[in-house]
Amino acid sequence: MQDQPLFAPYRMGALDLPNRIVMAPLTRMRADSQSHAPSLLQAEYYAQRASAGLIIAEATAISADGFGWADTPGLWTEEQVRGWSRVTDAVHKAGGRILAQLWHTGAISHPELRDGVQPLSASDVNPGQVSVTPSGRKPTVTPRPLTKEEIRSTVQDYARAARNALAAGFDGVQILANYLYLIAQFLNSTTNLRRDEYGGGIDNRARLLLEIVEAVLGQVDAGRVGVKISPMHETNAFAANQETLPVTEYAIERLNQYDLSHLLLMGNTTDFTGTPLEQLRDDGMFQHFRPLFKNTLIANVKMDRGRGNRLIKAGLADLIAFGRPYIANPDLVERFAAGRPVAEIDWETVYASGARGYSDYPTWQQAESNKLEASVSER
Numbered sequence: 001m002q003d004q005p006l007f008a009p010y011r012m013g014a015l016d017l018p019n020r021i022v023m024a025p026l027t028r029m030r031a032d033s034q035s036h037a038p039s040l041l042q043a044e045y046y047a048q049r050a051s052a053g054l055i056i057a058e059a060t061a062i063s064a065d066g067f068g069w070a071d072t073p074g075l076w077t078e079e080q081v082r083g084w085s086r087v088t089d090a091v092h093k094a095g096g097r098i099l100a101q102l103w104h105t106g107a108i109s110h111p112e113l114r115d116g117v118q119p120l121s122a123s124d125v126n127p128g129q130v131s132v133t134p135s136g137r138k139p140t141v142t143p144r145p146l147t148k149e150e151i152r153s154t155v156q157d158y159a160r161a162a163r164n165a166l167a168a169g170f171d172g173v174q175i176l177a178n179y180l181y182l183i184a185q186f187l188n189s190t191t192n193l194r195r196d197e198y199g200g201g202i203d204n205r206a207r208l209l210l211e212i213v214e215a216v217l218g219q220v221d222a223g224r225v226g227v228k229i230s231p232m233h234e235t236n237a238f239a240a241n242q243e244t245l246p247v248t249e250y251a252i253e254r255l256n257q258y259d260l261s262h263l264l265l266m267g268n269t270t271d272f273t274g275t276p277l278e279q280l281r282d283d284g285m286f287q288h289f290r291p292l293f294k295n296t297l298i299a300n301v302k303m304d305r306g307r308g309n310r311l312i313k314a315g316l317a318d319l320i321a322f323g324r325p326y327i328a329n330p331d332l333v334e335r336f337a338a339g340r341p342v343a344e345i346d347w348e349t350v351y352a353s354g355a356r357g358y359s360d361y362p363t364w365q366q367a368e369s370n371k372l373e374a375s376v377s378e379r
């Protein structure tokens with residue numbers, strides 16, 4: 001089985017990975033709701049998954065202004081850094097490697113998460129999405145555009161969060177630049193109507209991302225910094241338009257100049273049929289972007305063992321990230337190595353609290369011995 005490409009060791013930037021299996025970042029809402037510090041439960045959960053070649057920890061707010069999803073963690077206070085130190089220690093003791101994912105939610109935040117204050121974004125465009133507040137899911141509101149001074153301090157908040165990530169023992173950082181959040185709100189021509197140097201043409205809309213990358217590189221070596229980015233087709237303001245692909249191509253080509261450790265590229269999560277992204281369906285995403293990015297490419301979305309092995313073998317990806325499969329399979333690596341089936345997710349407990357459906361998923365071996373015990377006690 002170890003002739004599977006997924007099991008070939010790999011050097012990603014400054015990190016030696018024992019295999020090509022990456023745990024994708026997964027928000028699970030188990031951080032303290034007041035301090036936004038990660039809990040001991042989170043240390044246990046991540047340590048259980050330490051056989052992954054690399055773990056990318058859940059999206060983590062860079063600042064109070066960037067915070068925008070109930071019960072998620074941050075990286076701007078000492079208490080949060082201490083909480084994360086326990087997580088990184090536990091992962092390292094278990095033999096793993098873990099990156100922090102830096103997050104500013106922008107317009108996806110909500111006044112309920114910000115003491116009644118409007119969230120911040122590129123422009124005053126309601127993205128028409130959902131905010132996850134302490135009292136449940138709410139429609140997003142119209143955000144307030146960041147001033148240029150606030151953009152400068154936001155870039156510095158990324159730098160501080162990157163510094164804090166190293167202080168907390170992370171092996172590096174990943175900048176979350178896609179999906180619906182602040183950087184994507186700047187990249188997207190529907191949500192960015194600015195008339196200054198951060199809006200208008202593609203180069204201006206990508207300026208915030210590149211300034212953030214440069215500020216983070218002031219704190220962390222390039223061999224430990226990556227970006228998660230991809231063109232997406234979502235609802236309302238995030239429906240793909242004629243600029244969605246060109247702005248992503250431009251950003252990825254510009255990212256090459258920094259010699260970053262990796263790019264985490266998501267395939268399509270929605271149906272691209274009839275959209276300007278149609279050609280990027282399925283493997284089309286990786287076929288299109290592999291030639292554009294010179295360093296490590298991590299392919300993600302709806303991967304399984306067979307597809308992962310195939311994409312690496314075809315030269316379309318260096319590493320494969322698994323998100324949902326990691327929820328119910330702490331031993332995903334061992335299951336792939338032995339050709340065992342993967343366990344199903346209990347969706348009720350994905351965004352919940354406590355250990356149930358979080359750190360209590362058994363390994364394949366534990367599940368087998370549980371079954372055996374149950375059948376013995378039935379007799």
Ligand SMILES: Cc1cc2nc3c(=O)[nH]c(=O)nc-3n(C[C@H](O)[C@H](O)[C@H](O)COP(=O)(O)O)c2cc1C
Pocket residue numbers: 024025026027028058059101176228266300301302303321322323324325350
């Ligand atoms: C419960 C859940 C939480 C997620 N949280 C994050 C997150 O915090 N940051 C992020 O970049 N992506 C997040 N994602 C997206 C995953 O990282 C991944 O890109 C997506 O699930 C597709 O991979 P998969 O098909 O292997 O699940 C989340 C996905 C799920 C299902």
